Amino acid sequence: MKRKFVTTVTAVTFAVSVFPMPVVLGSEVMNTTEMIKKAQRPEYKTRADIPARYKWNLEDIYISKEAWAADLKKLERMANAFPAHQGKLAESYAVFLKALNDLSDLMRLRDKVYVYASMGFDVNASNSSLKELFDKAEKESVLVSEKTSWFTPEVLAIPPNKRKAYLAKKEVAPYKPFLEDLERIKPHTLNKETEALLAQFSPLGQNPENVYSLLSKDVKFPKIKDENGKEVQLTRANFTAYMESKNRNVRKAAFEAYYRTLEEYQDTFAQVLSGKVKANNTYAKVRKYRNALEASLTPNNVPVKVYDQLIQSVNKGLPLLHRYMELKKRMLGVKELHMYDIYTPIVEANSSYIPYEEAQQRVLEGLKPLGEEYGKVLSKAFTSGWIDVYSTADKRSGAYQSGAYDTHPYVLLNYQGTTDDIFTIAHELGHAMHTYYTNRTQPYITANYPIFTAEVASTLNEALLFESMYAKAKTKQEKIYLLNQRLENFRTTLFRQTQFAEFEKLIHEKEQAGESLNAEALKKMYIDINKKYYGAAMVNDKEIAMEWGRIPHFYYNFYVYQYATSFAASTALAEQVLKEGRPAVDRIREKFLSAGNSKAPIEILREAGVDVSTSKPIDDALKVFAETLNELEKLISQK
Template sequence: MKKKILSSLTAVAIATSVISTPGIPLNPVKVEAAQDALKPTYETRSEIPDEFKWKLDHIYETKAAWEADVKKVEQMANDFTAHQGKISKSQDSLVKALNSYSDLMRLTDKVYVYANMSFDVNSTNPDLQELADKAGNVLTLVSEKTSWFAPEVAAMQANKLEKYLKSDEMKPYAMFVGDIIREKEHTLSTELEKLLAQISPLSSNPEDVYGALMTNIKFPMIKDETGKDIQLSRSNFISYMESENRNVRKAAFEGFYSTMEKYQDTFAQTISGNVKAHNINANVRNYDSALEASLSANNVPVEVYDNLVKTVNDNLPLLHRYMELKKKLLEVDELHMYDIYTPIVDYQADYIPYSKAKEMVKNGLKPLGPEVQSIIDKSFNEGWVDVYSTPDKRSGAYQWGAYDTHPYMLLNYQGTLDDTYTIAHEVGHALQSHYTNAKQPYMTSNYPIFTAEVASTLNEALMFKEMYNNAKTKEEKLYLLNQYLENFRGTLFRQTQFAEFEKAIHDMDKAGESLNAEALKKLYRDINAKYYGKTMISDEEIAMEWARVPHFYYNFYVYQYATSFAASQALSKQVMEEGDVAVKRITENFLSAGSSDAPLEVLKAAGVDMSTAKPIEDAMKVFEQTLDEMEKLLEE
């Protein structure tokens, strides 16, 4: 996943909270338990060899250097108010303000990224907590001091702005100003924008409480495959859900969700507060819905969301068919939700050392050409990646960085095939950041998640094709086919399931209905039962799964995983069929585009039209063909 920060948003959305990275795997892949004896394990960060840690001194060599830039940001933010009331006087006045705004946001990115990345790998360090808190305070200050800017630009005469935008000096700001004009009816007065900026930290409170609660919940002890007592946790939950021993995965499933249920009312309060904040923001800004408000910030029509949900619903019989195959291969009388992650193909997947995983990624991405290979080498060898986990390191994975840094990738590598795919995924984000920063000016250097996740899942698709083409045995092919089907289930189907739930809870709150724990559990269980069909027993415990998903605090975020996955299937097909022609088109028109155009237009230039349901339908055909191939192999 790519992390996103405040200054990458348009000015009209500047009061929104920072989006943070998920803490659970998005596409769990079923593999045999890794060989524990081969796993490097570290209790503290100091134990990890430097070659496996990212080099944040590439950003700031010392804390004093960071503090100097913090003071500079504070001064720049205060100085920026000098432009207030003057930008409409002349083109030169507007350009000067835009230049100042760009410089301010560019440096804000840098200080914010450094502080939070430092904290993410050592979250029990109070000094780093203080650093992150200070960065957050600076971000709030910047929001306050720039809150007047969008309303004042929006208030300028349209014909004057259009004339200004034709000049060379305004070219770097054309999209930025264009977005302000596009969102003019949703931009409030200077006073209200300032007020929203001041109270914006409150909107992140539900997510903060949720994160603190999840960090402090202690899950029960369960017995592993050998009968040994082990501590169940957020980080090992999925690995035990993948166990071939049904008793182990059932114990993990029931232990995890029964514990979550003890806190159901608190979870309901946090998610309800989050939803209310979204709905209030949409109402204040004159949007028809929170969904429209969220998508409008990235210039994505609501129809894209609706097309996704409808098309996936139309194709649910394919997922039901896959569940029937799972039940048959697992040889169970009843298929339960705790069976969903377990391998259905008898294939030994050994622990993959990190060195081998890197080579697998490079081989999988060879179709993207030698230039990409050289960038990957650089990322692996020059301190871009933080590899191994410690108890106080943030879970999950992400790619982040600022315009004036190289991309960084956070991993929690455990040696599974899923971890290898995660490397390819984050490398996709890193490539997009690298190319965009090289080609785009700062103001169009960032890119929305809608396009970001296409780059990452494109890499995953190419990885699968390379591995499947080189598979030597029937068992290996079956294993890879199953893994690919699981990617579809975990991304295209599951993330759309999440998207449907997310829209429903916002609609419920808007209609005045209570988002209490029982209502949330019923809604989630009903949607889950619809997606998995009659073959699957929708266990009572699964009704609490909504509380495990941090994505629901990210304001209509998850649908983009599904749309991106569909788009990447189309682009990977073009790469394999067209070769260098497709690679050049994708690199120049997509990976290097940033936010220089609307995301739908960027993808259209790359070769896929997400304004229609066709990419989703085509992806469903790939899912069906993969399912056909697996069933055919099983019959041989």
């Protein structure tokens, strides 16, 4: 996941590389055969118990909290000084350029200050002093929004001929994409007084996400019995691992305990999600968008038709998913296929804990087709305090990549030693490499690529990792296992994320139409869509109706569809890398990974080799799913 950073509702948001980031040359990955043999699943009760080599080093951003505090004060001074440009942008080109440069410097420092505080809090949410830093960073981010909210309306108020003359100047060239974006959203930009008011209210729009994050952390799950009959504590971090257990009783226990616990808080979860949807819809209405979906996609220069055609194309492909579920049911040998069965491989594989050092090796090997330089940078990521590996009770769940233009990449993991975790590492490092090449090539102003292209880099890595592992498979059982994993990748990314996208669109439409988003309404909408996606082969367990309470992405404002579109695009790019070799690698690096937001995302991907403005990438990805399913069925039928 590329972490999204939003603290303002204004159009003045240059960049924040709180997303995938890269790596620098160097160093060898810490890994020996002896270490792998000795490694066991680590159990860390507190963050202090985790060795430093498995934690990210925030001192690379600020050597101390005092140094951070000094920049926080500097940020406040810069923010308060910026309004001195107000009312003067049309005076001369020199004044206009100075304002642009000052705005760029202000946003750049804001990014650095914010990510240091937010990442420190994410790995130690129970630390009150870190929460205080985070609160201060958020407060200053709001101040920046308030002090810059006048900028966009004033730029757009400059007479067209004068704006055109400004854009023709060589020194303004780095700002051209940003200024063109302002022109595009001009119909949705309000007067400076209203923009200032919206900036002051922006924290309210973020509040549901913050409440959800804290609520999810505070929910305590019961203990369940593991594969050995031992009582273990169920947590957000280990839930997925138990859902992959080959012991059906363990899977069922984890599934029921998790979602029934969420159901105890269903009204609170519903109120929080409803608040986010209302905020999105209100924002869209105030800015004169037709709906929240258009308001989300337009700033990224992505047509709404891309979202709609994704849902339409995937819905047409649902019979393939139903067929896969029928196969899974037969292979698992169950009379009924339940929601807690779908994460289990259809053939038994080595279920022992995969040491983190071994996971590193597999990722490096799998991504070799992307070139020697790419591999060296990956090695640096594993050895230089860029990755936070293991989970603790008060660490943020999931995985993401974060950082700012003036930092190296940071990747958050909650490593549990599963095969999925290896793919997660490859995914987040795809984000890291995207940012690495972008930051190395682009100035700050065009370095922050949109989410739409961000997920292409990450899922490209996953596709190449699969090809590497499948090519090395020596037995029929290994091949079946990996084919199943690939189909699961399609299910969880192309199908599942589209399912989420369809649900997210529906709840916004319902709220916009004046309908209540209470817990029972949300549960019914979710379980109905779930039934459509999984078909008659699947028992639509009532507990799954609460799955929306587990998905933080619903607070990111139409984020999830990009996983599915990106997955389709990366499937095509991976095929080009494997077939063409260096020409494709060079094209992808130069036209895509290094492009940032210097062009429209659809244009960037088209130049890299895939046209996502059409349904073809989705249709082609569904064909690959069908081919993989055919291959799996063929192998299974062989005696």
